Amino acid sequence: MQEQIGRRERKKAQTRKALADAALELFLERGYDQVGVREVADAADVSVTTLFKYFPSKESLVFDLDEDIETALVSAVRDRAAGQRVLPALREHVLSRTSAVARFPHTSAFGRMIEETPALRHYARRMWLRHETALAKVIAEEAGAPEGDPACAALARFALEAVDLAHRDADPDTAIDAIFGLLDRGWSDAHPGI
Numbered sequence: 103m104q105e106q107i108g109r110r111e112r113k114k115a116q117t118r119k120a121l122a123d124a125a126l127e128l129f130l131e132r133g134y135d136q137v138g139v140r141e142v143a144d145a146a147d148v149s150v151t152t153l154f155k156y157f158p159s160k161e162s163l164v165f166d167l168d169e170d171i172e173t174a175l176v177s178a179v180r181d182r183a184a185g186q187r188v189l190p191a192l193r194e195h196v197l198s199r200t201s202a203v204a205r206f207p208h209t210s211a212f213g214r215m216i217e218e219t220p221a222l223r224h225y226a227r228r229m230w231l232r233h234e235t236a237l238a239k240v241i242a243e244e245a246g247a248p249e250g251d252p253a254c255a256a257l258a259r260f261a262l263e264a265v266d267l268a269h270r271d272a273d274p275d276t277a278i279d280a281i282f283g284l285l286d287r288g289w290s291d292a293h294p295g296i
Contacts, residue, residue: 114156117146117148117152117156118156118157118166119166120146120147120148121142121143121146121148121153121156121157121163121166122157122163122166123146124142124145124146125137125142125145125163125164125166126163126164126208126212127145128141128142128145129163129164129215130208130211130212130215133215134164134215134219134221134222135219139153139154139160139163142163159225160221161221161222161225162225164215164216164222164225165225165226165229168229171199171233172232172233172236174195174199175192175195175233175236175237175262176236176237176240178191178192178194178195179191179192179237179240179241179244180240180243180244188241188244188245188257189257189261189282189285189286190282190286192261192282193278193279193282196261196264196265196268196278196282197275197278199265200265200268200269200274200275200278201275213269230262233262234255234258234259234262235258237258237261237262238250238251238254238255238257238258238259241254241257241258242254257285260281260285261282261285264277264278264281264282264285267281268281
């Protein structure tokens with residue numbers, strides 16, 4: 103039975119990946135708005151019904167790693183090394199993710215597609231807000247602060263915004279170091295008198 107469950111889960115993962123890969127290829131080749139979900143399903147050799155079992159919307163096909171990203175963010179805080187503070191753990195996580203994204207062959211085209219497509223920009227923003235909520239919650243838990251603590255929420259927001267700011271910079275790693283340094287030391291230490 104264990105082998106059967108393992109095989110079933112592998113098949114589901116393969117189908118999900120085939121759908122996401124087909125969607126990305128088609129979207130980058132022809133433009134997001136010029137591709138329908140039926141074309142994506144056909145390219146992955148599944149039905150439209152099957153596509154919607156794996157992805158609740160056309161936009162979610164673009165952000166197929168949404169749940170993985172959130173899980174990794176929460177894990178970066180919750181599973182950090184003993185004695186490590188939250189902020190350095192988040193900095194390390196963001197640096198590793200930025201490096202991984204930079205190695206992705208379609209990074210520039212993917213970013214342009216999102217920026218040029220209002221539905222994708224809006225979806226991405228909602229996705230980041232969900233991640234921000236989950237990250238703020240785990241930061242509050244680790245800090246012993248009440249859920250909804252504004253300082254924990256602010257730290258979660260600024261840590262996630264660091265990703266976007268770093269991607270705009272010519273040297274993302276240096277940008278991340280500067281941003282997290284500012285978060286760690288505070289504005290008044292970084293810029294006395296301002």
